[in-house]
Amino acid sequence: MTDSVRLEDRVVIVTGAGGGLGRAHALLFAQHGAKVLVNDLGGSTHGEGASASAADRVVAQIRDAGGTAVANHDSVTDGQRIVEQALDEFGRVDVLVNNAGILRDKTFHKMEDADWGQVYQVHVEGAYKLTRAAWPHLREQNFGRVIFTSSTSGIYGNFGQANYGMAKLGLYGLTRTLALEGRKHGILVNAIAPTGGTRMTEGLIPPQVFEQLKPELISPLVVYLGSAQCEDTGQLFEVGGGWIGKTRWERSLGVGFDPQAGFSVEDVAANWAQIGDFEGALHPRDSLEALGQMMANLQKVRQ
Numbered sequence: 001m002t003d004s005v006r007l008e009d010r011v012v013i014v015t016g017a018g019g020g021l022g023r024a025h026a027l028l029f030a031q032h033g034a035k036v037l038v039n040d041l042g043g044s045t046h047g048e049g050a051s052a053s054a055a056d057r058v059v060a061q062i063r064d065a066g067g068t069a070v071a072n073h074d075s076v077t078d079g080q081r082i083v084e085q086a087l088d089e090f091g092r093v094d095v096l097v098n099n100a101g102i103l104r105d106k107t108f109h110k111m112e113d114a115d116w117g118q119v120y121q122v123h124v125e126g127a128y129k130l131t132r133a134a135w136p137h138l139r140e141q142n143f144g145r146v147i148f149t150s151s152t153s154g155i156y157g158n159f160g161q162a163n164y165g166m167a168k169l170g171l172y173g174l175t176r177t178l179a180l181e182g183r184k185h186g187i188l189v190n191a192i193a194p195t196g197g198t199r200m201t202e203g204l205i206p207p208q209v210f211e212q213l214k215p216e217l218i219s220p221l222v223v224y225l226g227s228a229q230c231e232d233t234g235q236l237f238e239v240g241g242g243w244i245g246k247t248r249w250e251r252s253l254g255v256g257f258d259p260q261a262g263f264s265v266e267d268v269a270a271n272w273a274q275i276g277d278f279e280g281a282l283h284p285r286d287s288l289e290a291l292g293q294m295m296a297n298l299q300k301v302r303q
């Protein structure tokens with residue numbers, strides 16, 4: 001039997017928490033005792049407009065249930081202001097859930113700079129600004145939990161989402177390096193790739209399935225990743241519909257050519273099947289481990 005996961009005295013910032021997944025995360029963090037800063041700009045899925053009501057409603061719901069929360073209506077691209085408000089209101093910040101997001105779906109052929117740029121701004125720049133502003137505080141207190149919201153669109157690709165997929169896999173890249181830099185300071189950094197029935201996915205998922213993909217089925221993982229109990233870092237989880245799995249890179253054993261004698265285009269062609277053969281594949285955990293086979297290939301020549 002596991003101890004109950006409590007977050008009393010922890011201050012959690014959830015961005016984009018006025019609706020959808022972020023709202024469910026904020027409510028569950030509050031239920032587990034955390035003080036929650038509920039951020040939401042309150043614009044459309046396409047990133048247009050703004051309204052204070054979304055975040056305010058979630059704060060009212062948390063307070064009605066006896067929890068502690070304040071609203072923030074800044075854009076995540078002004079992440080510094082969000083962190084400042086958490087410090088002003090609660091005196092500290094412990095957990096960041098980078099969740100705010102928009103979509104500007106178009107095939108690459110039709111994509112305009114604004115579609116590319118706005119998606120980058122909200123997902124990547126916004127997550128950077130918030131996390132960068134909180135980082136010194138997390139380091140100083142030797143405790144932090146950072147959760148980035150990635151997507152299967154980034155991991156696997158999705159038609160019409162070149163901008164979004166780029167941003168979402170970029171966040172996993174950020175996760176991997178911040179996990180390395182944060183570890184010795186007690187800061188653990190993980191990413192989730194959720195699937196949930198929200199306004200973002202309405203119309204894209206068949207209605208019966210949409211109903212079942214409740215945002216609340218994602219939040220227990222997020223609260224766990226935000227808790228002191230969680231000891232994992234640099235990991236990526238796919239989650240939705242009550243299911244959670246872990247995703248990792250896989251690489252084939254590959255083919256080692258003679259690095260001194262060199263090799264030809266024809267050698268590449270002749271070995272193509274083996275280069276892509278995943279039999280006995282490896283799962284490098286870091287860059288050093290990833291270089292292992294390359295270094296072994298160089299070693300073969302020296303011997």
Ligand SMILES: NC(=O)c1ccc[n+]([C@@H]2O[C@H](COP(=O)([O-])OP(=O)(O)OC[C@H]3O[C@@H](n4cnc5c(N)ncnc54)[C@H](O)[C@@H]3O)[C@@H](O)[C@H]2O)c1
Nearest residue numbers: 016020021041042043075076099100101151195196198200
């Ligand atoms: N729903 C899914 O199946 C799914 C799949 C993969 C990834 N995601 C990601 O999960 C996150 C939450 O998405 P959702 O499905 O709940 O969508 P949603 O549209 O319901 O929620 C996103 C929230 O972010 C807010 N927001 C947008 N731009 C903002 C900004 N600049 N500053 C502050 N707040 C801003 C919106 O107002 C909205 O409330 C997003 O990052 C999304 O890309 C969702």
